[in-house]
Amino acid sequence: MINTELFKEVSPLSAKDCFILIERQKSNFNFPIHVHPEFELNYIENAKGAQRIVGDSIEEIEDEELVLITNPRLEHAWMDHHNQSKDIHEITIQFHSDLLKEEFLNKNQLISIQQLFIHAEKGVTFSRETIIKIRPLLKILTCENDSFYSLIKLMIILHELSIDKNMRELSSGSFSQAATSESNNVKLNKIIEYIHQHYSDTIRLADVADMVHMSEASFCRFIKQHTSKSFIDFLTDIRLGGASRALIDSTQSIAEIGYSCGFNNLSNFNRIFKKKKGVTPSEFRDNYRKNKTIV
Known part of the structure; x- marks a missing residue:
């Protein structure tokens, strides 16, 4: 057995911030397979043919991509693969796992977000319809200067994601060893x-x-x-x-x-x-x- 450890990303998210948003225009994917404790929502535009690796799921992506990962042990990365674009647009949101406490998530109005986070322990990708709905919200969020309203907009985005009936889990539970609701x-x-x-x-x-x-x-x-x-x-x-x-x-x-x-x-x-x-x-x-x- 090889004793190895995956690259651990150090997020710029500080302990005093609720979340961080990073917007990039880039010509290629060059970040290795990695893990990090923060929850991450990643939107990628104009990268058809790139390869997404989430746990034991390896897939070629379409022109638009939206993935949520809430498992600190779940390795993930995007690779160039067959992507020919040199004008890739990426919006990454990282937030602390305890941003929404369990007691808060147990409230009736937030149950769907709680379930979303459970599914996302295996990584989830969202339907085309949801991506179209979320895209303008993400782009508005990149322009928001008031941190309080930014948080409210993030909550709206999470709610919209949580009601996507066609979201799809990516990694198998046995690979990621995620603690899902099934463990209860x-x-x-x-x-x-x-x-x-x-x-x-x-x-x-x-x-x-x-x-x-x-x-x-x-x-x-x-x-x-x-x-x-x-x-x-x-x-x-x-x-x-x-x-x-x-x-x-x-x-x-x-x-x-x-x-x-x-x-x-x-x-x-x-x-x-x-x-x-x-x-x-x-x-x-x-x-x-x-x-x-x-x-």
């Missing part, structure tokens, strides 16, 4: 813990259902209700999360990692990984290694 469900927590401990073995639905004293039919409904996935997809995602982490942090061969994560042969591992991640395990490892900075 004791039964689901037990299932997740069992799968994490045994995903290299053969796992039968009947055995896991029996462990939590449920019929197979009830168990399948339970998993679908709490994860929006079938049990097989849920299990596969956990295995892929473990495989993704091993591809980054170990020197094991691709085949060794596949077998150790419960895939019965190399071709099956390669096929499923590429279907889910868009790249082969080898390409995924290479993408991280060439962009990773060790400190």
